[in-house]
Amino acid sequence: MRTIPRPAAALALVVLAIVFTGCASSGASVGAVGAPVGGDADNPLTGNGVVPGLPAASAAPAAPDEAGGGQGSGAGGDGLGAPVDDAKIIRTGSIDLQVSDVPKALAAARDGIRAMGSYIGASQTQDDGETPIASVTYRIPGARWEDALDLLGGLNGLTTKVVSQQTNAVEVTSQVVDLEARIKNLKASEVALQGIAANAVKVSDVLEVQSQLTQVRGEIESLTAQLKDLNDRADYATLTASFRVPVVAVEAAKQAWDPATVVDDASASLVSLLQALTTAGIWFAIVWLPILLVIGIVTLVVLAVARRLGLGRRGAPPAAPAAPVAPAS
DSSP, X not given: OOOOOHHHHHHHHHHHHHHHHHSOOOOOOOOGGGOOTTOOTTOHHHXXXXXTTSOOOOOOOOOOSSSSOOTTSGGGTTSSSSOOTTOOEEEEEEEEEEESOHHHHHHHHHHHHHXXXXXXXXXXXXXXXXXXXXXXXXXXXXGXXXXXXXXXXXXXXXXXXXXXXXXXXXXXXXXXXXXHHHHHHHHHHHHHHHHHHHHOOSHHHHHHHHHHHHHHHHHHHHHHHHHHHHHHHHHEEEEEEEEEOOOOXXXXXXXXXXXXHHHHHHHHHHHHHHHHHHHHHHHIIIIIHHHHHHHHHHHHHHHHHHHHTTTTOOOOOOOOOXXXXXXXX
């Protein structure tokens, strides 16, 4: 087998160490969605995407501060309107509409949203008696956000009232830039590891390099998925719109009083009363009636014995004095 001369190997290691020491790293942490997998800042493989002893990739581009549209900078726009420059802004919102006709309003909104290059992400419709309600989630290009709100607020006169409207905007420019830099460094490390694997002469070295290659490839795929998700949510905002017919006072009063409900309540009360009376009768027949019968029998026996013993008789009344005899004339 071919072996590398010791002086040349030592020289190569020294050169690689000097290059590694002088290279810049992009170890900035990714917030929220852009958090790196296994993000150990002290681990060269997972912290900044550089493998020890390998030439590092070019330094990561600095996060936009003055002209790059960082958080709070002027390039980020007003947070609600169209994005300015290359700022990445994730917009989400909701709007509650009262319309004169729900099916017609849904058709008008669908046609208008599609004309803007948007699409429907999800939809749900339910018919609550005579008041159908629909909820639709639209995915709208970030630059057409305000246009979509204006469209839904009118719908060619079908919208009678905008009940509520909410918009949230979160800038993720720095997260996107950091993810791109980390992916670039990891890909450079992958190429270097592949070169080392090709020149390795020991089985143990080959296995170690392959293990590091597997780890680097896994991090590249994970960060690429996070970057794709961020870009997708920044390119297409999410707007959830609900459509319903306004409820007039007479219909509201009708819904508040339902004869069938009153009949049901009265029937339930009658059944409860009958159940209570039946329960009382059962208790009387099974529990109280035998007790009363026993008490009555005992009372009759006591009275009979008392009469027999004469306990209940009173003494004879004294005889009345004889009337005086009148003298004979």
